[in-house]
Amino acid sequence: MSMTIMSKTHGQWRTNVSLCDGETERGERMRWNLRMKAAELGVWKSTEMRRRLAEAGLEISAGKMSALWTGTPTSIRLDDLDIICHVLDCEPNELLIREPEAVAARRPAKEKISIVGGQIITPRLGRIRSLPPA
Structure with missing residues (x-):
């Protein structure tokens, strides 16, 4: 899930984009x-990139x-992303x-729908509850 985080540092508001293991809001x-x-x-080399960013x-x-350089960041400041884009x-x-x-491959398969006695039965996730006493 993607999330934008605002934080105040040294009297200045900063915006971070959190990628959370590389997944977007959708x-x-x-x-x-x-x-x-x-x-x-x-x-x-990352040292050359670091020099250019500096x-x-x-x-x-x-x-x-x-x-x-070596992986997908979990979050990055928009100010930093702007400079990286400028340099590149x-x-x-x-x-x-x-x-x-990649997301489609990770999604669980849809549950099968059964028809029993003329009623459509769709499995539901969650706790199975018993009926209240009569």
Whole structure:
């Protein structure tokens, strides 16, 4: 599920986009495409990318850069995403790519509907309750 989080730091409101294991609000998986976009510009190492980001005004720790470079981040500040897109000369949708096929593969199969005695019986999730005493 995607969530936007507002936090106040040093008197300034900051917006974070939480990717939560790469899923969007509609349940679609997201693929983080930073390395491919960097490779298109000839940036092959995270240290080079970190240097370019620093030149653009975004100081990232080595640990955070490693996490951005090697995997899908769980959240990223929109300010940071804006600078990353500026450095890579791309749009956010080129870094965050939807993968609806991956979500479809993870969805459970639909329950079968049975007809018993002329009534349609659809299984329901949840606690089975007994009838109240008569």
